[in-house]
Amino acid sequence: MTDRLTAPPPNGRRALLAGAAGLAAASLAMPALVRAQSSSIRVGEINSYTAQPAFLGxxxxxxxxxxxxxxxxxxxxxxxxxxxxxxxxxxxxxxVRIAAELVASEKVALLGGGYLSNVGLALADYARQNKVLYAASEPLTDALVWSRGNRYTFRLRPSTYMQAAMLVEEAAKLPARRWATIAPNYEYGQSAVRWFKELLAKARPDVEFVGEQFPALGRIEAGSTVQALERVRPDGIFNVTFSTDLLNFVRQGNTRGLFEGRSVASMLTGEPEYLEPLGEECPEGWIVTGYPRDELDNPVHTALRDAYRARFGELPRCGSIVGYDTALAIATMLRKAGSTEVERMVEAFKGLRYPTGYGTGEVEFRALDHQATLGAFVGRTSLNGRVGRMVDWRYADGARYLPSDEQVKAWRPQG
Incomplete structure (x- = not known):
């Protein structure tokens, strides 16, 4: 039986996030009515906590x-x-087994979460077959809302298509003409490579792709992978590895000089949970998507960052914002629906707008495909002393990087 992870009881009163999100500063101690479990609205959250702790903690x-x-x-x-x-x-x-248990035994009103793309697709299929609402937070595969999209599945984070489009916008400006790719060999990595190649070729018809590597997730043989990439002599490399695979790839690449004189575009690498473990090995000048936490100083984000540090004793990471936004979006949907009846919740999610913890404004869940318009930050890596960080960054509004309505309609099943 999977362990139930429960929230620790609140201790004392602490100041919380206020401002543009519309939530007044309040105490962590809940009033008696709110503590009453018999009247609670239950959400079943499923995620790969032991497999991907750096992001999911x-x-x-x-x-x-x-x-x-x-x-x-x-x-x-x-x-x-x-x-x-x-x-x-x-x-x-x-x-899928846990989802069934949560719905049947725990009587949850809806499901949320998901990190790996293959897991997210399995949960989305369960939602479709059983007519259960699923608010996917992290799975990045485009199939989740397009080729395998369904009425009951909504997704928060910008997809592989969207993030590839953000990176291509910068990569197309580079002199690099010969490109190689490296990505984990499952749905997320395959999808990211497909779109980077297609979108870059469209933006720069003179480019060619001279090699690709698809190591198994979590089991990269970094030395031989780096050698294989070096042999094809690319001008640029598109990297989709993350977590320990990224660390091993960067370490071997630095040791063997793979990145010297080459451009690199890298998905997710600017997120603190992946950038910070690189330490002094952080490469210089990679074009990345990520989260410039320390320099993002708008009032909403600053208040969230302070509240998070007061609550947990550390600074937030990208995963923190994704978790925060998912829970906030679900709460906003429930208020709009005024019910936990599935079809009313589905209708409430369509076109739903909520204020992101990034402080960059409101995000919308499009009625057309259930994809949120949450964006990502695009910048470059830089080594600051012994710590890597994002510099020269900008916020890329997700609404600008979505495919056309006509294309979505061609990809997405009807109904």
């Missing part, structure tokens, strides 16, 4: 912070939001 913290703020402000029309966290260990079959 902060993600869960961000979710809890948003939930505590929602409940301290009165909950959902007086009913508290309660989350039952479950660990799928990165296995799609476990995620």
């Amino acid at each position: 902060p993600y869960r913290n961000g979710w809890l912070l948003a939930q505590e703020q929602v409940n301290a402000a009165g909950g959902i029309d007086g009913r508290p939001m309660e989350t039952l966290f479950r660990d799928d260990a990165g296995r799609p079959e476990d995620a």
